[in-house]
Amino acid sequence: MPAAEYLTLAPPLVEAGKFDELVKAGQTVSSTFSSSDNSFAVYITNAIVPNAAKGRTGEEEQPIYFASLYSPPSSERRLFLVDTLIIFAAFRNLLKNASMQEPGWIQGDQSLTMIRKLSIDYVNFIKECWVHASQPIPRPDGPLQFSSDHYRSLYTCFSLFVVLYLPEPGYEQAPVADELMEWLNTHFIEPSTQEGDQLSALDCPWEDETFWPYLTRAILRGLSKASLFFLGVLERHPSDNLQRLISTLIPLVETQPRLMNFTAERDFAHAIRRWSEKVKALRIEMDRVPENSRFDDFDNWWDKLSDIVGILEGRQDVIQRVCEDLGADWKEVCVAWSIFVDPRMRRQDIPEVVFQVIGDMPPDPTDLEDMIHAALFSGQPAEALQHAFKLDSWLSAHLSDIMESIQLIPTDVDEDSGVSLRDQYILSYAEYLHSDPALWRITVDYMYSCGQVGQSRADEVLLRVPLKLQEQNSDLKVDSQIRAGEIVGVLKDVNRTCFEYKRESVRRTVCRIAAQTLVFDKDYGLAVSYCTSAEDWRGLARIVDRVLEEYIATGPRKFTEYALAIAPSVKELRSQSTIQGVFVHRLIFAVRYARFHDLIQKQEYQDAASDLVAIFVEDVAPTSWWAVVLCDSVQLLQYSPALLFTSSGASLLLQKLEEIFVRASQGAADDYLSVLVRVLRVRGEKEALERLKTVRLALARYFGRCLVLGVGGT
Incomplete structure (x- = not known):
């Protein structure tokens, strides 16, 4: 069914004939198309600036109608x-x-x-x-x-x-008659079985007004069993002439050649010619019946029988007239033509016959089914x-x-x-x-x-498939599968479809959309998985920045939770040589830094100190975060039960601290202190440097403790 040519809204947004009033009031009817299901939202909106509108105010509530070009399938x-x-x-x-x-x-x-x-x-x-x-x-x-x-x-x-x-x-x-007749009898059953049952129950069925139409239709449709039964009934008819003619007609109906009964068309054609000669002989015999002997007490049986013989003779005029009298349409005439008029008719011959027939018996233009049949019969696909x-x-x-x-x-x-x-x-x-x-x-x-046109449309459909990620996240089993690197749910189906049709760019875009949705929900671990699948390294960097922003905004606790959620992805990403190093380093830093704070929360200070030094040794910390990490070292430097850093580790911390002070004095303070300023919520870089002096003091005391104890750290 095609799309609707127009949409009918009930009740109407604007009464019939009042649209001009709406326009004078500065408003009009607008619509918004939904690309997800081809539906429309229809509403009244201002046609001009609201302050200039007259008659209606911009705050007046208006209904919104939702309509569709199609009725969605049930x-x-x-x-x-x-x-x-x-x-x-x-x-x-x-x-x-x-x-x-x-x-x-x-x-x-x-x-x-x-x-x-x-x-x-x-x-x-x-x-x-x-x-x-x-x-x-x-x-x-x-x-x-x-x-x-x-x-x-x-x-x-x-x-x-x-x-x-x-x-x-x-x-x-090959001749097509048998196949056409089978199609007609399968889909348009005439005469009905009920009619046959009613007639067969009568002692003298020829006295019923439906008898001859039933028998003629059965002959026309090639229903030999029904035809022979009721022809046999006529052998009990009171007319001796009719009985004699019926005794000749029955073998003709019974032996009418059908292509299916022959192995070669030549034999079929020869049988048709011999059979037609016998039908002509029957016609001669019928013509010998005196005029006054052609009636019984109910009807002119000779005319009825003549129509049947005319059909067997293949007379076009008789077939068409009989079909019209029986209420049959052009299809039945064309099929009967292939059986009786031209039994050797090929498929390519059908359009010519149809053209002749529908000139007098056209198809019903209001019946789409009939029009399709006519076009197919006419060779117009x-x-x-x-x-x-x-x-x-x-x-x-x-x-x-x-x-x-x-x-x-x-x-x-x-x-x-x-x-x-x-x-x-x-x-x-x-x-x-x-x-x-x-x-x-x-x-x-x-x-x-x-x-290409279809591919571009399909791409747009895939890009708008609801991924239902929130539903997936509520399922612990699904969540664990995704964390293990497996894409599941609707997104898995979309990925499979993209793979099947080789739409890699679409697949990556869908994964990026999924990642953005998860970032909005602060599900950073899954977001990283989808970014990795999309090979969206810049998107991955943005996720890491969002995670680090959590530290700045809320402190280490939430940051640790979010960053550790993306930890499983680090090993896989480090193994991919195609990823730009800067993105991997930022991700590694976020995870290592989160692990550091997790160890602090668990009071595993020795491991925490080792991780903090490793962050600098492996050079994964961005320079803007050096100062923040160094401030976190104060707690460990002041830890009294034991010395947590080696002398080389403490020296590295001092080296990074001095680099910050030197660079800041050279005009690069923003590169090194911007994050610390935001974390400490101080007014500027000067105050941040003052806070960093506590790190210098803690390091001085740490080195002093090392000298007193005579050790270089544990």
Whole structure:
């Protein structure tokens, strides 16, 4: 079903005929499009500056309407859409394999057999849906979104397409009559079984007004069993002439040649000629019946029997008149034509016959199903797609997919739209699927089959898939999986889709989006995992900066919690040579510094002192953090039970401290003291330097203790 051409809001935002009043008041109707599900928010807004608006104030509350171009699929409809994707995917794989074969392979018997098989799979699946929708069972969710009659229409159209355009390999040039009659009798059952049961219960059924129409319809439809039964009943008719003619007619109906009963078409054609001669003989015999003997007490039996013989003779005028009298349409005339008028009619001959018939018996323009049938019979697949799109975009999408593969429609890309005819219908169907955000997986499957335009649209869909990261974080099992380096949940599905369609740039962007979301929630550990997956090293640096900002803003406790959460990523990142060193060093510093504060909180001072020295030895601390780290050393330098630093370690601390004072005196104070100023919340660099003098004093006392004890530290 195509998108709605207009949206109807109830109650209306503006009464009919009053839009000019709204404009005079300085307002208009606006809308905002949602790219997540193709819906709209519709509301009244100011058309000019609010202060200049008249009649209504800017603060006046206005309703917001939410509308959609499509009706999102219901649960049962969604099941139909998802399940048929399996067949679509198999068909795409077939075409993918065809691209690796020799040119023209797709038109060979092997591939056409597979295409026919997959098309029949579509037909069988639609049939199952139709049968299910037809069952009178209680439906808790209310009536079906699409009725059983809708699926019946899909069933008749798709099966007709298979009959006309996908014959079994080797039978492309074979007569098509039997297949057409089977299709007609399967989908448009006439005469009804109930009529036959009622007539068979009568002692003299020919006295019933429905008898001859029933018998004629049975002959016309090739229903030999029913035809022979009621012809046999006429052998008890009071007219001796009729009995005599029936005794000749029964063998003719019983032995009418059918292609399926012959191994060679030549034998079939020969049998048709001999059989036709016998029908002509029956006509001669009928003409000998006197005029006054052609009636019984109820009707002119001779005229009724003459119509039946006229059908067997293949007289076009009789077949068309009889079909009109019986209430049949152009389809039945065309199928009967292939049985009685031209039993050797090929598929390529059908359009010419249809053209003759629909001139007098046109299809119903208000019935989309009938219009699709007419277009398919007429050899106009592109026109059939137009009507199919109006009936159900699912039908036009899947028919066009097959039509393009067997060269029924052009494959040329339109210069304006950048898509082919097939892609146009596939993308329209994908837009319908996009009305339900939960169907994003199959939406992109269809879009990615449509060249660059489809790929760009699918990329945008993937970028807007709700990742539901908050739900993942509430699950401890999922949380541990992510920390172990495994991407799970919706993001895992998005990653798999990107990998399948080789959309690496999209995958990285999605991971960056996930990382940004987690940073907002202060889940820095998971954010680093996603940044790593996206190879977003600048984003990783921003996360480290955010973690370090936590220290500045709230102190060591929260900082330690956040920084240790990203510790598991350090080992993996250090092993990747592609990462720029500056990003790794900042991350290592945050983790090492957090570990230092964690050891302080646990009162493991010896290990804490070793870590503090290692931060400088390994040169992972940014120069702007040197002063902060040195201030943290005061507590350890003043620790009385034991000397925690070696002489070389203490000397290194003194060296870094003196470098800060020297650089500050040379005009580079901002590079070394900016963070300390913020941590101490002092007014400027001068006060920060004064605080650093406590570190110098603590180091002097530490060296003094070393001299008194006669040791160089432990």
